[in-house]
Amino acid sequence: xxxxxxxxxxxxxxxxxxxxxxxxxxxxxxxxxxxxxxxxxxxxxxxxxxxxxxxxxxxxxxxxxxxxxxxxxxxxxxxxxxxxxxxxxxxxxxxxxxxxxxxxxxxxxxxxxxxxxxxxxxxxxxxxxxxxxxxxxxxxxxxxxxxxxxxxxxxxxxxxxxxxxxxxxxxxxxxxxxxxxxxxxxxxxxxxx
Amino acid sequence: xxxxxxxxxxxxxxxxxxxxxxxxxxxxxxxxxxxxxxxxxxxxxxxxxxxxxxxxxxxxxxxxxxxxxxxxxxxxxxxxxxxxxxxxxxxxxxxxxxxxxxxxxxxxxxxxxxxxxxxxxxxxxxxxxxxxxxxxxxxxxxxxxxxxxxxxxxxxxxxxxxxxxxxxxxxxxxxxxxxxxxxxxxxxxxxxxxxxxxxxxxxxxxxxxxxxxxxxxxxxxxxxxxxxxxxxxxxxxxxxxxxxxxxxxxxxxxxxxxxxxxxxxxxxxxxxxxxxxxxxxxxxxxxxxxxxxxxxxxxxxxxxxxxxxxxxxxxxxxxxxxxxxxxx
Numbered sequence: 001x002x003x004x005x006x007x008x009x010x011x012x013x014x015x016x017x018x019x020x021x022x023x024x025x026x027x028x029x030x031x032x033x034x035x036x037x038x039x040x041x042x043x044x045x046x047x048x049x050x051x052x053x054x055x056x057x058x059x060x061x062x063x064x065x066x067x068x069x070x071x072x073x074x075x076x077x078x079x080x081x082x083x084x085x086x087x088x089x090x091x092x093x094x095x096x097x098x099x100x101x102x103x104x105x106x107x108x109x110x111x112x113x114x115x116x117x118x119x120x121x122x123x124x125x126x127x128x129x130x131x132x133x134x135x136x137x138x139x140x141x142x143x144x145x146x147x148x149x150x151x152x153x154x155x156x157x158x159x160x161x162x163x164x165x166x167x168x169x170x171x172x173x174x175x176x177x178x179x180x181x182x183x184x185x186x187x188x189x190x191x192x193x
Numbered sequence: 194x195x196x197x198x199x200x201x202x203x204x205x206x207x208x209x210x211x212x213x214x215x216x217x218x219x220x221x222x223x224x225x226x227x228x229x230x231x232x233x234x235x236x237x238x239x240x241x242x243x244x245x246x247x248x249x250x251x252x253x254x255x256x257x258x259x260x261x262x263x264x265x266x267x268x269x270x271x272x273x274x275x276x277x278x279x280x281x282x283x284x285x286x287x288x289x290x291x292x293x294x295x296x297x298x299x300x301x302x303x304x305x306x307x308x309x310x311x312x313x314x315x316x317x318x319x320x321x322x323x324x325x326x327x328x329x330x331x332x333x334x335x336x337x338x339x340x341x342x343x344x345x346x347x348x349x350x351x352x353x354x355x356x357x358x359x360x361x362x363x364x365x366x367x368x369x370x371x372x373x374x375x376x377x378x379x380x381x382x383x384x385x386x387x388x389x390x391x392x393x394x395x396x397x398x399x400x401x402x403x404x405x406x407x408x409x410x411x412x413x414x415x416x417x418x419x420x421x422x423x424x425x426x427x428x429x430x431x432x433x434x435x436x437x438x439x440x441x442x443x444x445x446x447x448x449x450x451x452x453x454x455x456x457x458x459x460x461x462x463x464x465x466x467x468x469x470x471x472x473x474x475x476x477x478x479x480x481x482x483x484x485x486x487x488x489x490x491x492x493x494x495x496x497x498x499x500x501x502x503x504x505x506x507x508x509x510x511x512x513x514x515x516x517x518x519x520x521x
Contacts, residue, residue, distance in 0.1 A: 073431045074514035083432050109432040140466050
């Protein structure tokens with residue numbers, strides 16, 4: 001698989017592998033939450049949207065879908081560099097079962113903040129489902145109850161994950177690599193002088 | 194959400210103008226009473242009188258350090274509170290450095306209310322039942338406090354007109370008229386978009402945010418040995434993870450007389466995680482010495498949790514957050 005410009009994409013997870021795993025997760029989660037009333041599925045914007053939508057189609061239990069967005073380090077213009085909620089939940093999660101859907105858990109910094117924030121709202125329970133897990137990059141320990149795939153330490157894009165807002169819409173997950181420019185020696189074929 | 198910040202000279206009627214604007218726009222008014230009420234839940238309402246729009250002065254060095262630590266915590270809490278509020282509500286923010294806190298927030302409208310001293314004296318005498326001499330002292334003191342506050346906390350001159358979209362003289366306009374002017378200005382700004390730009394880049398470079406200095410969990414601002422450590426500390430701060438910089442040195446080897454010959458001080462300690470973090474940006478082939486020390490540390494202190502972030506991990510973090518690596 002090729003990329004554009006300076007980058008090259010190498011497929012790590014195919015569309016079929018992803019869909020099969022999402023179906024398995026959907027079945028497991030449906031079993032685990034069977035009989036639970038008032039389940040709220042909280043998808044973390046924006047990366048997890050693709051996963052959350054596919055996963056939600058595989059759930060056979062009733063649930064309410066909600067979204068939460070938080071600012072990312074390096075992207076804040078405020079003088080105080082502190083993470084902020086950019087889109088809060090529309091529904092109250094107090095005394096309800098919450099199922100948090102992430103695209104990727106690597107350092108655990110974002111998830112650690114989200115868990116702390118959501119727990120202050122007193123949910124009945126809180127579980128985490130991530131599409132990808134990179135335990136090799138973990139800085140802080142965070143609980144992950146369901147994971148799609150555990151992957152090695154690399155920079156991945158696709159299926160919601162982006163690089164500078166690109167590649168989210170790939171149906172596969174690919175490793176983003178810097179393209180090695182091949183120095184081609186131009187051999188002149190036309191000697192006119 | 195929309196934000197209107199109102200800065201005011203003492204006695205210019207800025208408080209009343211802010212109240213009228215909030216009423217007309219149906220925005221939430223963030224003033225002294227509102228902040229005080231909400232800070233009770235943060236357990237820092239006792240600090241309000243001491244730090245609200247005030248400068249720290251006339252105290253000895255040790256006391257200053259202690260107070261400064263408390264003040265940083267107070268300011269961080271209040272600024273976070275205001276930022277979080279702005280995500281959910283339309284606000285009229287009276288004072289408290291709102292014009293700097295939301296300086297780079299394009300939809301914000303920043304207003305300064307001023308009035309000639311004569312008018313302010315008249316207002317203060319009438320409002321507080323003071324004679325003119327006492328009122329003059331009070332005005333001078335209050336204005337100086339607010340001016341020093343903005344300079345000390347944000348590094349800005351209170352009277353720097355670049356900070357404001359609109360300056361209204363209530364010696365000319367009445368309070369009701371001033372409020373109408375602001376409401377109309379907000380309307381014009383909403384309709385025409387944000388054509389006004391923030392301050393030039395050079396100015397931004399100059400600013401000195403006391404409260405945004407990297408501080409550890411005890412409120413100290415350590416001197417980092419490498420820019421990567423400071424960047425990492427900022428990352429932890431961003432995600433509200435408490436940290437301490439090199440708080441502990443672990444002896445690793447001793448000579449025959451029991452003197453420590455080799456020791457190791459991990460860069461960070463994260464108290465909530467009970468975790469030490471060592472950050473190294475050295476090339477992989479050069480980290481063997483450090484790895485050896487960490488292996489030894491794990492042997493001698495098996496209960497100590499330590500995580501190493503190697504150069505490639507650190508560069509991965511920077512790539513993730515779209516940050517360029519800083520040099521030595």
